[in-house]
Amino acid sequence: MIVKREKLSFWERLYVPALLGGFKVTLSHFLKKNITMQYPEQKWAVPPGYRGAPYLVKNPEGRTKCVSCQLCEFVCPPKAIRITPPGPGGAPEVGNVEKSPKAFEIDMLRCIFCGFCQEVCPEEAIFLMKDYSLTGLSRKEMVYDKEKLLSLGGVHQDKIRKWEHKAEEALEQGMKP
Ligand code: SF4
Numbered sequence: 001m002i003v004k005r006e007k008l009s010f011w012e013r014l015y016v017p018a019l020l021g022g023f024k025v026t027l028s029h030f031l032k033k034n035i036t037m038q039y040p041e042q043k044w045a046v047p048p049g050y051r052g053a054p055y056l057v058k059n060p061e062g063r064t065k066c067v068s069c070q071l072c073e074f075v076c077p078p079k080a081i082r083i084t085p086p087g088p089g090g091a092p093e094v095g096n097v098e099k100s101p102k103a104f105e106i107d108m109l110r111c112i113f114c115g116f117c118q119e120v121c122p123e124e125a126i127f128l129m130k131d132y133s134l135t136g137l138s139r140k141e142m143v144y145d146k147e148k149l150l151s152l153g154g155v156h157q158d159k160i161r162k163w164e165h166k167a168e169e170a171l172e173q174g175m176k177p
């Protein structure tokens with residue numbers, strides 16, 4: 001099949017109007033405000049509820065909120081969480097009720113940022129933060145340990161202060177630290 005080409009007009013054969021049209025587009029972009037983001041110095045402001053990297057948090061008293069129940073480890077779809085319970089016992093002032101994990105690791109290369117760990121945690125101990133930029137030079141570096149997760153998570157204000165009555169009980173019973 002032979003495709004019949006349209007004959008070019010005189011102006012089209014000159015190519016000058018097409019060139020000028022191209023220059024016009026270039027010039028309009030040249031005069032526009034620069035919108036290039038200077039990453040990593042500048043970062044996106046993520047919307048509320050954004051699901052970034054999961055980190056562990058401490059309570060306002062500075063204690064690890066995680067009690068090694070391992071629900072998050074069980075529910076995590078790609079098996080990115082590994083917990084070794086139990087670590088140090090709970091603080092005496094709250095009746096030793098907490099059992100912090102001995103080791104807590106999240107493989108950030110496996111994590112799919114689904115948020116199931118945050119959903120399932122009965123202690124509000126793990127939160128998906130706004131951090132979307134995770135880098136490392138090796139696979140090992142991308143496995144975050146407990147100390148790193150806690151330092152990145154920081155302190156979280158408790159919504160549910162379920163151990164408070166335990167602290168009161170402990171004080172009433174004259175429990176010594
Ligand atoms: S966000 Fe999802 S994939 Fe990542 S650690 Fe939590 S449960 Fe696992």
Ligand code: SF4
Nearest residue numbers: 066067069070072121
């Ligand atoms: S982070 Fe929450 S769900 Fe996971 S082990 Fe700790 S207390 Fe349990």
